[in-house]
Amino acid sequence: MDLALLSTLNRHRAAREAVALVTDLASGAARLVTPESLAGDPAAEAVAEAFRTGKSSTATAGDGDVFVDVHVPPVRLIVIGAVHISQALAEMARLVELDCTLIDPREAFATPERFPNVRLIAEWPDVALPPLRPDRYTAFVALTHDPKIDDPALTIALKAGCFYIGALGSRKTHARRLERLAAAGFSEGELARIRAPIGLDIGAVSPAEIAVSILAEIIGTQRQRRRG
Amino acid sequence: MSEHVAGGLATETEILATAEAWRKAGRGVALATVTETWGSAPRPVGSHLVIDGEGNFLGSVSGGCVEGAVVTEAIDVIASGVPKLLEFGVADETAWRVGLSCGGRIAVHVVPVN
Numbered sequence: 001m002d003l004a005l006l007s008t009l010n011r012h013r014a015a016r017e018a019v020a021l022v023t024d025l026a027s028g029a030a031r032l033v034t035p036e037s038l039a040g041d042p043a044a045e046a047v048a049e050a051f052r053t054g055k056s057s058t059a060t061a062g063d064g065d066v067f068v069d070v071h072v073p074p075v076r077l078i079v080i081g082a083v084h085i086s087q088a089l090a091e092m093a094r095l096v097e098l099d100c101t102l103i104d105p106r107e108a109f110a111t112p113e114r115f116p117n118v119r120l121i122a123e124w125p126d127v128a129l130p131p132l133r134p135d136r137y138t139a140f141v142a143l144t145h146d147p148k149i150d151d152p153a154l155t156i157a158l159k160a161g162c163f164y165i166g167a168l169g170s171r172k173t174h175a176r177r178l179e180r181l182a183a184a185g186f187s188e189g190e191l192a193r194i195r196a197p198i199g200l201d202i203g204a205v206s207p208a209e210i211a212v213s214i215l216a217e218i219i220g221t222q223r224q225r226r227r228g
Numbered sequence: 229m230s231e232h233v234a235g236g237l238a239t240e241t242e243i244l245a246t247a248e249a250w251r252k253a254g255r256g257v258a259l260a261t262v263t264e265t266w267g268s269a270p271r272p273v274g275s276h277l278v279i280d281g282e283g284n285f286l287g288s289v290s291g292g293c294v295e296g297a298v299v300t301e302a303i304d305v306i307a308s309g310v311p312k313l314l315e316f317g318v319a320d321e322t323a324w325r326v327g328l329s330c331g332g333r334i335a336v337h338v339v340p341v342n
Binding site: 001002003006007009010013014023025027028030055056057058067069070 | 241244245247248251252259261263264273274310311313335337339340341342
């Protein structure tokens with residue numbers, strides 16, 4: 001493998017861009033394939049499948065066997081609001097291997113004592129979010145109920161194209177939120193991407209149950225997208 | 229801003245970055261990748277191990293079962309510049325049970341980084 005190819009692979013990984021390293025198992029010749037350059041590649045079908053599933057595998061393409069080494073960014077979860085639901089959500093996220101970051105400017109809420117083993121940022125979302133570079137491999141959840149905190153965060157998440165965007169609040173609260181975001185320039189189609197009321201409808205009552213319903217909705221969205 | 233970080237290391241990222249850094253530093257480098265597994269292999273397909281010409285390595289293709297053999301083969305690959313496809317399996321099931329816990333078979337592709 002060329003050093004230049006390895007450098008390019010590492011650059012894609014650092015930028016959280018999906019990329020596959022396709023290596024001919026007989027000759028060792030290697031090439032990089034991205035979702036954009038997929039069409040026309042001899043191993044296009046196997047590479048597309050690898051992008052969907054996130055799993056590397058050996059495949060037959062053309063005259064011989066190739067190994068498709070797929071690099072898909074790890075899925076992240078960004079939670080706005082160091083509230084009761086977030087305590088359960090952060091713990092459960094670890095079990096399903098979601099890399100979780102919590103943001104809450106209220107320092108009384110965002111304490112390491114309440115959130116051990118979680119990346120915690122006690123800052124306003126418009127300061128904390130941009131350096132995290134949310135993207136389409138990011139699930140985003142707003143849980144504070146406070147428009148001062150949730151609205152600017154939702155604005156960033158919508159623009160970043162996060163694959164899941166959920167916001168806590170009753171239908172009434174959400175209707176008012178949609179009015180504010182529409183006034184800020186978002187179209188109906190864009191705003192339809194916000195899941196609210198948040199979480200699968202399983203009749204969740206306790207904070208931990210609500211966390212289960214949110215996590216289930218995130219997993220469903222993630223897996224369906226990969227199936228599609 | 230207060231930030232509290234804990235959790236696992238991004239080892240795959242470290243391994244590939246190390247391969248690049250070692251080569252840029254002028255070392256002979258090979259990259260080994262698990263390309264197939266059968267049975268209960270300890271490391272999944274796509275796991276990497278980077279090796280330099282002196283036998284230094286980082287990463288894992290089997291959780292310790294066959295790393296020694298892969299490193300030896302990788303030194304050959306670095307010297308010859310020719311990739312190798314290696315297979316490791318259960319030759320003696322009893323010995324395997326005693327010595328190694330994995331009990332699976334794996335294929336490992338070793339390529340030089342030029």
